[in-house]
Each structure stands twice: as structure tokens, then as C-alpha cells.
Amino acid sequence: MNFLLSDEQVMVTDTLRSLLRDACDPRQVHDIIDRHDGFDAELWQRLVDLGVPGLMLPAEMGGAGLEMIDLALVAELLGEFAAPVPFLGHVLCGLGIRLCGTPDQQARWLPALVSGSILGTVALGEGEECWLPDEWQVTAGDRLSGGKRLVPNAMAADLMLVGTRQGLALVEKGNWTARRREGVDRTRSLEDVTFHEASVALLDRVPEGVTRLIDAAAILLAADAFGGASRCVALATDYAKLREQFGQPIGSFQGLKHQLANMALSVEPGRGLYWYAAHTWDALPGKAGHAAAQAKAHLCDAYLQAARDMVEAFGGIGFTWEHDAHIYLKRAMFDWAWLGSPVRHRLRAAQLAGW
Amino acid sequence: MNFLLSDEQVMVTDTLRSLLRDACDPRQVHDIIDRHDGFDAELWQRLVDLGVPGLMLPAEMGGAGLEMIDLALVAELLGEFAAPVPFLGHVLCGLGIRLCGTPDQQARWLPALVSGSILGTVALGEGEECWLPDEWQVTAGDRLSGGKRLVPNAMAADLMLVGTRQGLALVEKGNWTARRREGVDRTRSLEDVTFHEASVALLDRVPEGVTRLIDAAAILLAADAFGGASRCVALATDYAKLREQFGQPIGSFQGLKHQLANMALSVEPGRGLYWYAAHTWDALPGKAGHAAAQAKAHLCDAYLQAARDMVEAFGGIGFTWEHDAHIYLKRAMFDWAWLGSPVRHRLRAAQLAGW
Amino acid sequence: MELGFGAAYEAFRAEVRTFIAAHWPPADGNVKDPAAIRAFRDACTAQGYYARAVPRRYGGSEQPADIVKAEIIREEIRRADAPAEVRDGGITLLIPTLLEWGTEAQRQRFISPTLKGDYRWAQGFSEPGAGSDLASLRTRAVLVDDHWVINGQKIWSSYAHRAHYMFALVRTEPEAPKHEGISYLLIDLRQPGVTIRPLRQMTDQSEFCEVFFDDARTPADWIVGGRGQGWRITRTTLKHERGSLSGLSWTDSMLRGLIRLAREMRRDGQPAIDHPTIRAELAAIEAQSMALTYSTYRAISMTVHGQEPGLFSTMAKIASTDLAQRIAKLARDLLADDLLVMDGPQRKWIDRFMISLSMSIAGGTSNIQRNIIAERGLGLPREQRAGEA
């Protein structure tokens, strides 16, 4: 048993962490959410330069050919820094094409996604908690009509992977109209899109490919949630060490101490769960659906609670716009709801467990 | 608005409390549960002498003609002292006859129940959480056959009010066989009973009378739970004031302090809820079903949690047989499960609220 | 035991209802007209419904304390959707303080216009670094000739950007022990030495402000009580806050909103309110709300009858905070997809989901409330701390 990171993985995460410390400090995140008109293009370019979009894509497409755990570690860090970049939609788009695309489709799109010369995204939701393949109503024939909801960065994207009753389908920019939603989480834009007799290219019908894409999405959200939740614990803890009341740091009061301990208790063990889910995706595919659903449910619940607890730990200051707390609270709301709420993933996990 | 106890009510509860302090101290309760062969007959006799069985029964039957709130206050105190007496079955038997009995039946049985010359009980449960009138399967015609479960003090009882598809029915001693269950709560015996072609007297079919009896049972359990839960808070608090660790009372540590505050918070406001439920039974019958279900659910959940918290607050000593803690924990388990678990009463309340 | 208001009170209710019907809405139907609103409030004061605790000579209606009547008035005003009594900090905190500690000149000068809404007040207690721990506050005032010269910063001052004046705690006796160096000053906010910066909240709205004093000035006799008495004055003022039913109506309206939300949203292909998990939690929340409501009724009844309601009186505040958190959580579960967007049909629930967090912060953190329950309610010993006797 060797359930730990390799030296290379530690090195890569260290590199990425220093990049984010430099290029994604809270002031920069605040700038983006105050502008509220998209993502941090410069930061995204640096992640592209580092090879993030191609991490799991084949070497012959310019990718690094690594595994889900590697990508999830990146997602954890982006969550930790609340990075305002179009990571989620972009990597899922590439992954979907890798999983279900024809060789031609792969050759056409993957190198461009790896190099960042185009931006990809995925359209999964259809509203009212319809997120999953067996719930999709949108129908793709020669043409595609209908709407998808809550699509990340749809206005900026060049290529969209759309979930349809016929499986995944590719639509190019210009074939949809997008309506900007006022997303709660301003670090990741959401738009509703409408297709009207759009040109569309169906991917191969590989049902387990579609499922694996959903599992990947769940795992990346779980990893983001773990990173964000850990940061909430750290922010609240750091504050408790500095802030004084009645002549001593508030972190020396047992009441707050136990609350912080409970926060950490509800977050830290989640690391093993998301690692496991990522690991099953790579190594034990039969268990990946269940593990991914459990990770998404557990971590996203833990994140939202940790974010709430953190706001309370900060007192009034944590409720202000200028403070970082709400950035995490709102990102936690995104992770919690996008792709379906925890309870839905728990029921899915129960079914996959054969209960 | 005058939502508080009258001077008479305060006086009666004070009297009863001194009686219980004297006649129901923990050593006596331990004696009863160690013997495990019934109830505290002497204590019961003193309660009878005080008029407890007739509290809500008409004056012409020897009763005091008081209200549900008065009886519930008694139940609270019996819960506070974990009194090992057949109160619940006995008063519900009398109340059922008062609600649904013919004048003859009332005249025949109520004076005997008031004077304590006979012991009454109620048979409601049929196993697998069948407790309520619309779930009863036992059928009463000229004769009664079948079984009821988890009947309080069935072996000692002289008269049993049995829930049947035809409404409430009276069966006299000698017409059932009882099998002693090893009840969790040794302060209140439970038996399973079997009827085989038993003679039976149906009460008038007064459907709302049956409902009111169930509501009364729920309110009395809620009141017992409030009394017990308050005692749990008090016991844990007293211990925290006395017990020293690291040179000071453990109750001065903020961690434990906040746990005790949270315990009190989950218990104390329940008083208003059970008072309200009792008050509706007397004054606002249209609201009584809903309020009684809510009180039973809320208070019994709070009691069981408070009892668990108390055991933890005591540490190891609270886990021993000699300590009082388990008496309350087990009584809380009875209140929680008897007549159906909290979630069932919540769903019933939701229905009665018209949701 | 009597849960209704009793016959005498029901007669009072009828009288109030008749009075309101005669005065509201205004004849021209324009319920937004400021002049009409003001006229209505003046009429209510004249009638003895508003400003009940304030003597007539300062513009109040000087009625005997009666929380049941006060509640009936609130209920009837709400039912008629008429302009409610103004309940800002100037009225709930400053006026009682002036009545107890102020000079006659201060009362004459400030109470009446405050009641009328001509003077709006901001509270200046909290500072960065002195939230729950007011004794450590650092804004200072120095008496120079006939004016106090004030320097420092206040925070969490509600609606200071719309206020005319502030009642503030400032350090005037730097040499005195911490608690004894604080005075209670009244300050005109509309002067050059004062800068007010509204704090944008995470909901993207602004309620609280930072207020900076840079050689701001206030007349020497705008001090309430003596020098160094500010701490004592504040403690008695806070004690004046009495159990009231107003928190309950907030809880009640949240709960009704939650039920509506559960009817509107869907879960597993059915109305969410029919889903057993949602239904059971909704009922559990209702029970918690009922417990709070009727325990408050009991506490108020006891207070009215001169009895001490005991333990519950230490916990009313945190009990409603806990309830708000639980409501927020179920709302979150009901919202599902709608939790992602601020422009959806349930925006107000997004705000509430966040605002529920600020409840445990506002007016003392929940941890301080828990200390109060444990020490004052349960009688647990105060913690011995290093450096204390």
C-alpha cells in the first residue's frame, strides 16, 4: 500500500502553489469579482503555460498523459485559492472528447484545448436539478435545438460539449446564444444557453464514457471543495491566533477552540475520500461512480458548512464584501449545487452500492 | 394573555415535588429497577392518596375535574424523578373511559380508578410501529382475539382499555395472558398481551374521543420527557460545578460550559411547547392533534439527546449501573419510541397542519 | 392559564383597529406620501399608541408599560399595513438613555425630533479590535475649551450614512482604568471631521458603516452622564431591552415563507413539501419555532405578573439564531439549482441564507450568549483566567 503522493506530484503541487500565491492572491480575486465580467485571463494563461489543460490528455495531443488524481490535486489548489479561471468547463470538455470523441474529433480539438488557443466548456444542466445523462431532455439530430442551463463561461467559450439524449455533442461558437446569469460565485461565470437549429457533431455513443465524464466532474468539484474548505479552516484558525479579546488571542478560548477543532474534523478526513475517488477513476473504474458520488456529496456539504462556520468565526468583518470570506462561501455554494445537491449524489451512491 | 401557572398549580406542583423528593429519591428508583418485578407500590399509593389518578376525571366520579395542563405538570414531575409508577397506563385508561365510555361504564369504572382500588392500563401498540387508531388491526366483536404489544403494567392491571378497529374496548383481568418483556426502561414495565375469545365491552364509538386519547398520551409523554430532560441538564450542571480537574471545577472550562448551554438550549424552550399542547387539549381542541404530535416529537427527541449528552458529561461513572444517568437514558428511550418515533409524529403534524 | 389576550385586551384591540381604519390609508390612497406617513405616526402618538414610554413633555404619549397592548398595536398595524412605529437605535437605545441620564437641555433638544424621525441616529459602540469587548475601545475625545475633539474609528454603525447624529462611546480619561475612562457623547455626523464609509456586505447591500473621526468636534455639554460614566450608562441601557414578541413575528414569517418555498420547489418528481425528508424537517423546524413562541409567551406573562422567567430569559436570542440557521439550511436544500444564481426567482432566499450568518454575529456573538446561559442561567462558575483575582 502506497496511498500517498509521488515525489513528482508533490513537486507539481508545490510549483502550482507558488504560482497561485503569486498570481492569485486575494486582491486579484477581489478585482475579478468586482469587475464581474469574466475570468482572470492572465492567470488562466499561466495555468495553460504550466500544462494544466492537457494534464490528463494523451501525449500525442500535446498533453501530459497523467491521471485523475493529478488533475484533482490541481482542482484542490484552485479551490484553495478560489481561482477565477475557466478550469472546470475547459478540462471537462477536453476529457469528454478524449473519452467519447472519434479519432478525428480528438485530433481536431484536443491540441487546441491543450494549447489554450480555444476555450472549451460543458453544458450539462437543464434546470430543476436535471444534471445527469438519464435526465437530459435536449435532443441532438442533424441539428440541435433547445436550452441548457448554468453553463460555465459559455459566453467566452469557443467549443461546447453538450449533454443530449443522444450522448455528448460538440457545438462551436456562434451556434448558441448565451444569457449571462448573475452567478452567486463570481469566480466562475455561469450562463444559460439556447440552441436554435445549431450545427452539431455527435461524439461516439460510449455510454460509460458519458458516465465517466460525470464522475470526473464530481471528483473535480469534490477536490475544489476540499481545497476551499481547508482554506476556510486555515483562515479561521489564523484569525483566531491573531485577534485578541479580553487581553488574549480569541483562539485561546476553549469554546472557539473546540469549534475550530470540529471544523477541522469535518474537513480534513475528506482528503482521503477525494483521493480515493480520483484513484478509483484511474485504477478501479468499477468503483468510481460510487466513490465520485460520495466524494461530491460529502466534500461539498463539508465545504459549505466550513464556509459558514468561518464567516461566524470572523464576526462582522467576515460578512463584508471586502473580506475574503464570502468568496469562499459563494464558491462553496457553487460546488454544493452544481451537478446536483449532496442528497441526490447520496441516493445515487446508494443505488450504485447495490443497497 | 396569561400563559403561566395559577397559584393553585404552583402549589400543587410544589406539594408533589416535596412528596417525590421524599418518596422517590434515586436510591428507591434503583431498588425498583434492581428488583425488576414491578412498580413502587408505596409511592403509587401516595400518588393515589394525593388524587393523581382522578385529576382530570369528573367530580361526580370522585375526581378533581381539572385540566390536561394539570395532569401534564404531574407527568413532568414524574419524569423529573423517573418515578417507577403505573401512571401512564392508569390515567390514560381513565381518560379513555371518560372520553368514550357510556354513562354506565363511567359509573362502573371511574370511581374505582380514582380511588386506586383497581389498576388500569391501555393497550395501543401492535408491533412494527403500529400505534395509532387507523393502524389497529385487532378486531373486537362479541369476543376479542389477537394480541397487543408493549402494554404498560399489563400483568398488574385489573382493567385494560384496548385499541381495536371498532374503537376502544374494555377487557377485565383474567381475559388476557401477558408475557413480560425485558423493557429497556425498568421504571415502566411493558408486556405483550394475548386475547383469546376474551369477553369485551366496547365503548361508544366516538372517533374524536379515540383521537383525543392518543393526543393525551402524546402530551403526557412529552411532559415526562421535558421533566426528564430538565433533570439531565440539572444533573450534568451540578456535576460540572462539583467535579474538579486541573485544579478547578470542570464547569469553568468553556468547552463543557458551551456544551451544557447547548443542552439547556435544546431542552428549556420545550416547556412552552408542551404547555401549549396541553392548553390546546383543554381550550383549543381543533389544534390539539397537531400540537400534541409536535410536542411528542420535539420533546422526546430532545430528551434522548439530553440524556446522551448527560452520560458523556459524567464520563465513565455515568456509564455504570449504580449511577442515575442510565435510568434517565432508558426512560428517554421509552418516551422516544412508545406511541411511535418522533419522525412519525412529525409527519402526522405536517398532515394536520394541512401541508 | 390563558393564551389569548383576554376580554379587556380584545376590547382594546377593537379600539385600535377602529382608530387605524379611520386614519389609514390616507384619503388620496397614496401610501408612499411622506407627509401622510408622518401625519399617521403623529396621530398614533397622540392616541397613545406610539412613543408609549416617553413623557408627553418630550413628545411621547406617556402610557403605562403594557407589553400586551404594545403587541396588539403592532399586530393591528401590521394587519392594516400601516406605517409602523420607527424602531431605530435613536428610539430604542438613545431616548431611554437620555430619559435616565440626560440633562433637561439634552432631552428638550433631542427627544422630540428623534421621535418624529427628523433626527436619525447611528450607534457608535463597536470599533475594529473592540467588538464584544467594549472596554478596550480606543476612539478618544479631548476637551479643548468648550468642545470635545474626537479622533478614532467606529465600525458596524447601522445606516450611519443616512444618519444625522451618533451616540458614541469614546475614551475621555486615558489615565483611568479601562472601564472607567469611557464617556457617552452625542456627535453631529454632518461635519468636516467625520468620514462615513458604508460597508458593502456579502449580499451586495450596505447597512453597516465605518465612521472615521479626524478632529471632529462636539459641544462640551453633549456628554450624557458624567465623564467616565459611559460604560455604566451603556450597561443599564442594554438592560432596558426587554423580552418582546417582535422577534417571534420575524421567525413566524420566515417559517411561513419556508412552507411556501417547499410548496413551490420540487424534489424527486413531487412537490418538495410532500417529500418525507423535507416534510419531517419542516415539521421539526415548526416545533422548534412553537417551543420558542410559547416559551416567550410564558416569559412575558411571568414578567407582566412580576415573576422571574428564569433560564429561558437568557436564551431567547440564541434560540432564534439557531432557528434561523436551521431555516437557512432547509431553504438551501430546497433551492438546489437556484442556490447558484442571484437573479433567480428565489433571490430573497439567497440573501437570507447569508443573512442568517450575520444573526449570530450581530449584538454579541453566540459564544458570548452561551457563556451567559451557562453562567447566568445555569450558575456555572466564571472561568479563572491568568491575571485575574
Add this chain to the structure above:
Amino acid sequence: MELGFGAAYEAFRAEVRTFIAAHWPPADGNVKDPAAIRAFRDACTAQGYYARAVPRRYGGSEQPADIVKAEIIREEIRRADAPAEVRDGGITLLIPTLLEWGTEAQRQRFISPTLKGDYRWAQGFSEPGAGSDLASLRTRAVLVDDHWVINGQKIWSSYAHRAHYMFALVRTEPEAPKHEGISYLLIDLRQPGVTIRPLRQMTDQSEFCEVFFDDARTPADWIVGGRGQGWRITRTTLKHERGSLSGLSWTDSMLRGLIRLAREMRRDGQPAIDHPTIRAELAAIEAQSMALTYSTYRAISMTVHGQEPGLFSTMAKIASTDLAQRIAKLARDLLADDLLVMDGPQRKWIDRFMISLSMSIAGGTSNIQRNIIAERGLGLPREQRAGEA
């Protein structure tokens, strides 16, 4: 990243499995025969499977530390339902202590029979009034000629009524500062000066005992380490307790039991496991258990590779306590009517419902664990208390 045990370990597993199959069950099929059980355990020790940390000269098998191999052995023993290694306090706590601090004579005298199960040991640390706070213990021993004479009382001593000896902390230097006056003694429990009283638990079973010393005696050289070193010795012993997977298999078997229970019981006319509320909570518990399992795997992998697992290592214990509480609660919901009786088909769940409470008590309360997480894990400052520097 590799979650399995790897090829080398799987070869080891095959070897263990073969070995066990050759030795268990005994030829006559009598798996209850004490002689057969003993012979099997001896064979396991000879083979290097049991007593791995104990040198051969004291009867152990002296294997290099390898928690993965240790886990494989445990798994295979469990799978074959063969007699597990004895894991009482004598083996897990006393032997490591003797190996580190004992005299050669003590090791020769005690280790081997303890390993074989001929000597059973009770732990004598806790006292009434000194639970988590061992430094304040009051049982004392005085050296009279060549014997310690012991007076006082110990409590929470597991199975002392079945034990031969006790390893105990007693106060031998009454004049020394609290922590420095304690020594670590070995005591024969089967002597007139010792009275053992099993404590009946709320489950009506007895596991823990009170032990009273009334001029009990033990030889002068049955002291481990020097006089006044007891506190230090205990701290190093407790430090020796290493992350292990054994807690996980307990959690896992509870969870599987809970799933079975949910299949057996009914709710709203359907198998409880199909009810959405039960189902969602069961899945939530499973996720919590998975989180604990794989974080433990990670911590162990890191330890094996000489890395520090960090924060998680402070929380493994309380995390499984929390999980046990949550399991107990769902079991309660499933039991419904069966919660009322001890003679029903689900008696074991009634016991577990209660035993889950004792978990947060055993071995230090959860509050002390929370302090450890906060101070050691999160680096929060220790509380300054009155009378401390």
C-alpha cells in the same frame, strides 16, 4: 499512488493464507479448545506473525516494523476466523514499556508468560477524581523494608476481576511536585490487600472494575524505571501507540451491520433501506467512514515512508467516535419499537446504542481530544489559566 498492497505484499498474503489453512481449524474441528487456540497462537509467533515487536529472547518473533504486513495478517486471520493475537493492555502497553524501561529481570519474568496469555494484566491509571488529569492521582505506595505497601483506589480497570497483575501509577514521593512524585509499579492482584469490584454497566454487563488497595504489597524491585519516573514512562508508552488499521475494521463491521439492519427493518410500509431519508443518511455515514478509512490509509502510507501525516493524526480517534455516534443514531431510528426492549431481536443494537456513549469517554474525553486537535493540530495557543506561568 497505489491503494492495494503491491505484489510483494500480495505474495506475503498468500504465504500467510497458506500457513493459516495448514494450522486452523484444528484437526478435530473443535475451535473452542483452549489448548488448540494456544498452539495456534504459538505457531503464529514462531512463524513471525504474532508478537512481532518483541525480541525472540523474550518469546516474541522479533520482526521489522511493517504495519502493512501486520494488517495483512489481521485480515487473513479474520477471514479464516482463526484466533487473533491477544491485544490486551499487558501486550499493547506493558510489554513495550518493559522493553524500554524495565530491568532485565523484569523482562525475563513477565514478558513471555504475558505473551502466552498466562499472565493477564489490568491497567491501574485512572482514579476517582483523576481521570484525564493523571497528575492528581492519590493512590500511594511507601517502601517498607523490601516491599512497597500500597493504599488507595483505582477505577476503570478493564477486566481486573479476571487479571493476575496490574501495572499501576502510584504516588511514591509525596513531597515532590505533582508530576514527579509518581512511580510505575507492577502489583500481584491476587493477594489479601486487594479488593476488586466489577462495575456493572448500564448495558447490564461488566467490563470495568474498581480496585481497592488496603496495605497491598509488591516487591521493592517491581518498580519500572526509577522512583518518580512514572509520569514520564507513561507518556512515552502512550506515544508508542501508533496509527493502526484496527479501528477501521470495527467501523466497517458496524456499517455493514447497519446496512443489514436497514434491510431488515421497515419504514412507511417499505424496507427501511428504500426510504429516502434512511437511504441518504446511510450513504452519508458510509461517506464519513470512507473518508476516515482512506485518510488512515494515507496517514499509514506516509508514516511507513517516514513522512509526517500532520493534522489528521490528531483526529483519527475522535473521528471514529463521531462516526459511532452517528451510527447509533440511525440505528435508533431504524429500531423504533425495538428500542423499548432488551429481549428483542435487535438486542445487540440496544447495547451498541449505549456503548457508543462510552467510546467518547474511554481513553480521554472527546473534549481533551478537541484540545489536542486545536493545539497540536491547528497550532492554537494554550489557554492561559490562573496560577499558571
